[in-house]
Amino acid sequence: MEECMTEKVIEIRKLCKSVGRQKILHNISFDIMKGEVFGLIGPNGAGKTTLMKILAGLMQGDSGSVKCHVPGKGKIGVLLEFPAAYDWLSGYQNLKILASMYQGVTEADIVDITRLVGLEEDIHKKYRDFSVGMKQRLGIAIALLNQPELLILDEPTNGLDFDGICEMRTLIGQLTGEKYCTVILSSHILDEMDRLCNRVAFIKKGEITGVVDEEVIHSEGLETKYKELVGVGRNDEKNVEKRICQDMEFADESDFTGSASIH
Numbered sequence: 524m525e526e527c528m529t530e531k532v533i534e535i536r537k538l539c540k541s542v543g544r545q546k547i548l549h550n551i552s553f554d555i556m557k558g559e560v561f562g563l564i565g566p567n568g569a570g571k572t573t574l575m576k577i578l579a580g581l582m583q584g585d586s587g588s589v590k591c592h593v594p595g596k597g598k599i600g601v602l603l604e605f606p607a608a609y610d611w612l613s614g615y616q617n618l619k620i621l622a623s624m625y626q627g628v629t630e631a632d633i634v635d636i637t638r639l640v641g642l643e644e645d646i647h648k649k650y651r652d653f654s655v656g657m658k659q660r661l662g663i664a665i666a667l668l669n670q671p672e673l674l675i676l677d678e679p680t681n682g683l684d685f686d687g688i689c690e691m692r693t694l695i696g697q698l699t700g701e702k703y704c705t706v707i708l709s710s711h712i713l714d715e716m717d718r719l720c721n722r723v724a725f726i727k728k729g730e731i732t733g734v735v736d737e738e739v740i741h742s743e744g745l746e747t748k749y750k751e752l753v754g755v756g757r758n759d760e761k762n763v764e765k766r767i768c769q770d771m772e773f774a775d776e777s778d779f780t781g782s783a784s785i786h
């Protein structure tokens with residue numbers, strides 16, 4: 524695993540994005556290494572989701588570059604907010620429909636992924652009857668269908684209970700440890716990030732204010748770094764309702780590419 528972490532999976536250089544006159548991302552540059560769990564921490568509206576959408580190839584930056592060294596189309600799994608799924612179908616039926624878009628995903632793979640995300644008991648319930656946590660798990664199952672080498676998870680523990688958060692940690696550990704997957708995830712909850720991540724980037728008003736590694740995370744703690752690099756108290760935004768991004772459509776999943784270079 525240590526050897527893996529010398530190989531770049533993503534290179535972001537001077538990435539900028541504006542909507543109208545508002546600068547959403549400004550001069551973002553960092554690398555993500557193969558096999559690492561890379562966290563993105565920042566307050567509401569800092570630009571985390573926008574950055575993840577660009578990394579996933581769902582949105583373009585205005586300038587700068589994002590190079591993604593993941594071979595093969597579709598080898599990026601993405602969970603942004605809740606998954607778009609057919610309400611009247613079961614979780615299993617939804618997975619089967621999406622699996623048919625990929626080559627070589629068998630029923631056994633679906634069963635395996637369902638077990639991995641802890642949905643075995645509920646997978647045959649209708650999606651409309653799923654709890655928030657079950658929807659999150661199904662979203663991760665969808666992201667895993669094509670055995671991605673890079674997994675992009677925007678607030679994957681959003682709506683999960685304590686047990687769900689612990690299970691998510693185990694799941695992410697399994698994905699990096701056994702399947703050599705690289706994971707990029709965002710969260711507001713610092714406790715969760717310091718146990719999960721090898722490195723963490725802090726983002727504030729569209730700018731990266733610092734990237735810290737495991738050594739710093741464990742010696743200084745994320746709370747200290749958050750105050751230093753973001754400047755407000757811990758989890759201030761935890762209870763603020765998330766804005767629903769209307770421009771995110773999982774229907775576009777087939778458009779994902781292994782490379783998302785801009786300009």
Ligand SMILES: Nc1ncnc2c1ncn2[C@@H]1O[C@H](COP(=O)(O)OP(=O)(O)OP(=O)(O)O)[C@@H](O)[C@H]1O
Pocket residue numbers: 542547565566567568569570571572573574765766770
């Ligand atoms: N489609 C859009 N049109 C206009 N403004 C947008 C759009 N998408 C994002 N923004 C703005 O860009 C900024 C960054 O939003 P983004 O969702 O990336 O932040 P975030 O860090 O993910 O926030 P949160 O933690 O609340 O999910 C916000 O000010 C937001 O209002």
